[in-house]
Amino acid sequence: MTAGALPIAVRGLVRRYGRLAALDGVDLDVAQGEFLTLLGPSGSGKTTLLMILAGFTRPDAGSIRFGGVEMVRTPPHKRNLGVVFQSYALFPHMDVAANVAFPLALRGVADAERVRRVQAALELVQLADLGGRRVDQLSGGQRQRVALARAIVFEPGILLMDEPLSALDKKLREQMQIELRHLHRRLGTTVIYVTHDQREALTLSDRIAVIDRGRVQQIDTPQRLYEAPANHFVADFIGDSAFLDVTVADGVARWRDQTITPARPVADGAYLLVLRSEKLMVGGNAPGLNTIDTPGLNTIDADVIEIVYQGDSVRIDARLAGGDVVTLRELARAGHAARWPSPGDRVRLALDPADTLLVPAPTVPVP
Ligand SMILES: Nc1ncnc2c1ncn2[C@@H]1O[C@H](COP(=O)(O)OP(=O)(O)O)[C@@H](O)[C@H]1O
Ligand SMILES: [Mg+2]
Incomplete structure (x- = not known):
């Protein structure tokens, strides 16, 4: 397994914007292969935490370790992460296969190997027949799968996802949730997933970290969170x-x-x-x-x-x-x-x- 698949340890993470502490001392441990969801209301600091894990934002204080190795100063492309955002950021004029191949091209993967890996990733997200289709000719759900295939094609140890399903309608969103569960089981990748939707968090996660005002309120399994909430915020936010x-x-x-x-x-x-x-x-x-x-x-x-x-x-x-x-x-x-x-x-x-x-x-x- 790759270095990024090792356990993640976050300690004392702080990020300020002016006088606002978007993250106010976050501690978090994620086990290898775990599906952990950051759940909280809008503005609670979920995206900020994910961006710091991805390396796109610097924290003001605190440490992030992947498998014991400090990452705060490591640039994003050396963290071995796949990232999926709410806006898919695909190249609309390129076909599906070219979009998925992009991270492999960046990493200088040879042609034959590239074709093989793109096909494997497209099969995982059930788009094997659409490799030649232009992205702007796809439905929302299909585009989301392309974004997912692109994030997993280079076999990252960690997959970060920020509200990836929020643009989809309810039926498709629920179908994609089940597919994400299956995909996670097949790949064994560590997933850190962001949502403000309690039901989505309960459906997907091994554990959920409930976040409010830049602080983790409780980290627990879905059942423990629901049946033994630690405080009023958690009991009120879920259920x-x-x-x-x-x-x-x-x-x-x-x-x-x-x-x-x-x-x-x-x-x-x-x-x-x-x-x-x-x-x-x-x-x-x-x-x-x-x-x-x-x-x-x-x-x-x-x-x-x-x-x-x-x-x-x-x-x-x-x-x-x-x-x-x-x-x-x-x-x-x-x-x-x-x-x-x-x-x-x-x-x-x-x-x-x-x-x-x-x-x-x-x-x-x-x-
Ligand atoms: N670049 C920024 N400049 C100023 N404030 C920001 C910036 N990014 C986020 N914030 C603020 O930090 C807080 C947490 O934001 P965010 O992490 O995006 O929350 P969430 O993803 O949970 O909705 C919010 O109050 C937001 O307005
Ligand atoms: Mg956000």
Whole structure:
């Protein structure tokens, strides 16, 4: 394997633009062959981090090591990386094969070898028959595949991708996500992938680094991120949640005067209870969806404000004592409609203790 395929270690990375810290002390480890996604809102520093890894931007402080070797002063073409951007930056007047061959020409790869590698890369992205087609005669999805083939044709150890699918429509984007998964499995290349789309990140990644305001908030597997978010930002960015103020005193968690059993015991202090819309259920024999028995569950009474039919699911908004509004979502199945509650109904919401997540209350109030 090539040098760039070795583990990546980022330490204390800082990049300032004037008074703004686009990156504010980033630490990151990526294992060889891992698919790691940088997930965060627009402006959180994802592209800046990728550009520094690629060598197109210099950090103000910090270190990047590929396989233990410091890279900060190494120029981009010596880092053994393939890069795919949101804008494909292909040569529109050239044919597909010539575009894909470009990095090989730059590296002085001999003709016969070039032809062989271009064909292999085009086969990997399922464009084997289109080598002679001009790029400006391709669809968006096909162009994206050409950009991908060009990034992998010289067998880089690391593939960096910045929102590569964001220009595609939903169906094609989902199809390309599955293809990227397959490609990653076949090539075994280390991938660092940038997106602001939580579902895309969950679909693609071995691990996800959630970034906000230039800092990594949590790095974990998709399942751990969703089921054990480290803080309010992560719990809010991934998933559809409401948050309730909870106080833990003498080891007992309470919302208002009501006792709550959390998934994991926590130290005394101020917390937010994370109410995921798909984890909430309607309990008891009041009007409900799949009305369930509540012993052993956490329950909270609520008044239904709105019920919205959304085809695959039904969404209920309900108000709790004290005014907090929560959302509950349930798959719409045959026979359920007769049991949907109506606005104004009092229902008992239920939550399995295993799904009862607490995150530390932020020191600044939640907006
Ligand atoms: N060349 C630049 N000059 C000034 N500010 C920049 C520059 N590049 C990025 N920034 C700022 O740094 C922050 C992070 O940007 P970026 O890394 O592009 O975020 P993301 O890719 O997560 O949307 C943003 O506030 C952005 O405006
Ligand atoms: Mg960006």
